[in-house]
Amino acid sequence: MKHEGALAPDILIVDDDDGHAILTRENLEAAALGNPIRHFRDGQAVLDFLFEPGSHPPASKAGAYLLLLDIRMPKVDGVEVLRRLRADPKQRNLAIIVLTSADDAREVERCHALGCDVYLKKPVDFGKFADAVRRLGLSLTLLIKSPSGAD
Amino acid sequence: MAATLKELRDIKAALDEHSIVAMTDASGRITYANDKFCSISKYSLGELLGQDHRIINSGYHPKAFFRDMWETIESGRTWRGEIRNRAKDGSSYWVDTTIFPCMGRTGRPTKYVSIRTEITQRKADAAQLKRYSEDLAEKNMELEAIVSTLSHDLRSPLINVQGFGKQLARACEEIRAAFAASPDRALPASAVRQPLEVAIPQALNFINAGVSKMDSLLTGLLRFSRLGREALTIERLDMNALVAAAFSAMKFQLDAAGADVHVGRLPDGRGDRVLTGQVFSNLIDNALKYRHPGRALRIAVDGHVENGQNVYSVADNGIGIALEHQPKAFEIFHRLNPEGPAGEGLGLAIARRVLERQGGRIWVESAGDAGSTFYLSIPSAEAQPPPFP
Numbered sequence: 419m420k421h422e423g424a425l426a427p428d429i430l431i432v433d434d435d436d437g438h439a440i441l442t443r444e445n446l447e448a449a450a451l452g453n454p455i456r457h458f459r460d461g462q463a464v465l466d467f468l469f470e471p472g473s474h475p476p477a478s479k480a481g482a483y484l485l486l487l488d489i490r491m492p493k494v495d496g497v498e499v500l501r502r503l504r505a506d507p508k509q510r511n512l513a514i515i516v517l518t519s520a521d522d523a524r525e526v527e528r529c530h531a532l533g534c535d536v537y538l539k540k541p542v543d544f545g546k547f548a549d550a551v552r553r554l555g556l557s558l559t560l561l562i563k564s565p566s567g568a569d
Numbered sequence: 570m571a572a573t574l575k576e577l578r579d580i581k582a583a584l585d586e587h588s589i590v591a592m593t594d595a596s597g598r599i600t601y602a603n604d605k606f607c608s609i610s611k612y613s614l615g616e617l618l619g620q621d622h623r624i625i626n627s628g629y630h631p632k633a634f635f636r637d638m639w640e641t642i643e644s645g646r647t648w649r650g651e652i653r654n655r656a657k658d659g660s661s662y663w664v665d666t667t668i669f670p671c672m673g674r675t676g677r678p679t680k681y682v683s684i685r686t687e688i689t690q691r692k693a694d695a696a697q698l699k700r701y702s703e704d705l706a707e708k709n710m711e712l713e714a715i716v717s718t719l720s721h722d723l724r725s726p727l728i729n730v731q732g733f734g735k736q737l738a739r740a741c742e743e744i745r746a747a748f749a750a751s752p753d754r755a756l757p758a759s760a761v762r763q764p765l766e767v768a769i770p771q772a773l774n775f776i777n778a779g780v781s782k783m784d785s786l787l788t789g790l791l792r793f794s795r796l797g798r799e800a801l802t803i804e805r806l807d808m809n810a811l812v813a814a815a816f817s818a819m820k821f822q823l824d825a826a827g828a829d830v831h832v833g834r835l836p837d838g839r840g841d842r843v844l845t846g847q848v849f850s851n852l853i854d855n856a857l858k859y860r861h862p863g864r865a866l867r868i869a870v871d872g873h874v875e876n877g878q879n880v881y882s883v884a885d886n887g888i889g890i891a892l893e894h895q896p897k898a899f900e901i902f903h904r905l906n907p908e909g910p911a912g913e914g915l916g917l918a919i920a921r922r923v924l925e926r927q928g929g930r931i932w933v934e935s936a937g938d939a940g941s942t943f944y945l946s947i948p949s950a951e952a953q954p955p956p957f958p
């Protein structure tokens with residue numbers, strides 16, 4: 419899956435539960451995923467990151483970031499993050515996968531209404547993750563470390 | 570002929586026993602009213618004769634209602650319907666009404682006979698039933714919300730227990746493999762350091778935290794459900810004494826925070842002493858927990874009577890609750906600020922439950938930063954106990 423020069427997004431895990439974030443990261447790294455992974459503990463933190471220009475690639479650049487967004491978070495929750503991102507034309511192409519801890523039809527419905535139809539039930543494993551990325555489209559590239567290059 | 574007349578008289582007598590009967594001329598003026606009509610409308614026959622039915626119009630029905638009625642009977646058809654009327658003393662009563670037009674030779678009605686049955690009680694029952702069913706629907710929705718919240722909140726630690734359980738298993742496997750690979754059965758330190766120092770403690774930490782979280786959720790749920798079953802002892806409550814007791818139980822923390830407490834004159838209420846006291850304790854506790862770091866805490870409790878309910882307010886000058894978070898403040902296990910002071914997310918959910926069972930309500934007004942005012946209502950001391958505990 420490795421394509422030199424193609425856009426390999428940084429993966430931004432947005433989850434208030436540290437344990438879930440660690441498990442997700444470990445599951446992805448165990449499958450030798452090489453994309454950089456960052457963790458944000460709440461919705462506001464990731465919004466600040468995405469809307470603050472300068473220090474990092476702009477989120478509007480397709481393929482720059484892939485959000486793994488938990489829905490239920492205190493204060494600024496996942497639905498609110500989705501709403502804010504979808505309301506901004508510059509962020510419209512941002513790749514977002516919604517995370518749910520239960521198969522809650524109502525939550526999925528709300529996310530669907532906000533323009534996100536790819537969601538994953540936690541815990542995230544690499545197979546389901548790669549599948550979700552495929553459904554998101556072609557502009558995303560997953561970096562898989564070759565066994566010799568693994569550290 | 571005489572026999573027929575006798576039979577008609579008998580039928581009329583029976584009708585008078587059963588029904589409210591009146592007759593009007595073609596223009597609607599009352600020409601006859603039986604005793605039942607007089608007694609239910611509380612007008613004497615003399616007051617009714619010559620009047621039209623506007624004398625008992627309650628103003629409840631729209632004009633179109635009576636227009637339709639007149640169109641029907643003037644065209645010679647019988648009209649049936651339920652009408653709310655007003656008696657002389659202002660009280661209202663419902664009647665199931667049939668108006669029969671008596672046709673003259675010209676093909677137009679010359680008079681109308683109306684026969685009515687009182688259905689005031691049935692109407693009241695139907696309204697009550699509607700209230701009950703709305704109440705039930707609301708309770709069902711609450712229950713669904715609780716189940717949904719709880720299943721989410723329980724799944725969350727469960728994911729950690731499962732995930733880090735696997736991590737433990739992997740660490741075991743690593744150690745086992747290293748053990749098997751060493752010919753002299755002596756483990757090199759490098760093989761066990763990572764699992765022993767990082768993976769296993771981390772996994773145990775998250776598993777333990779997850780288990781305690783599930784434990785506290787289930788304990789909280791039990792507490793919440795117990796409140797729904799416990800029998801209430803509804804009595805007259807001296808609210809000033811009750812609030813004073815709640816404050817004095819927390820005197821130490823209030824003094825430590827340098828809190829300025831003001832309690833106005835509170836009208837006596839009706840409710841369960843212990844549970845209502847707990848609601849006030851909880852609100853005071855919240856005011857303490859969520860006080861503003863930049864100003865001395867002030868708590869003011871006041872009360873007044875509003876539409877037969879007593880409304881009490883507990884106002885603080887704490888950190889307040891943003892408008893968008895206010896509806897969620899009373900949801901079970903919802904914590905507005907999980908990183909803030911310790912709490913289970915139960916206090917306000919329990920307060921709401923307690924008050925609703927006593928026929929009251931709780932709500933909050935907050936302009937954010939300036940503090941919060943919680944309002945709670947309970948029946949006033951003179952009120953009847955709620956019919957739907």
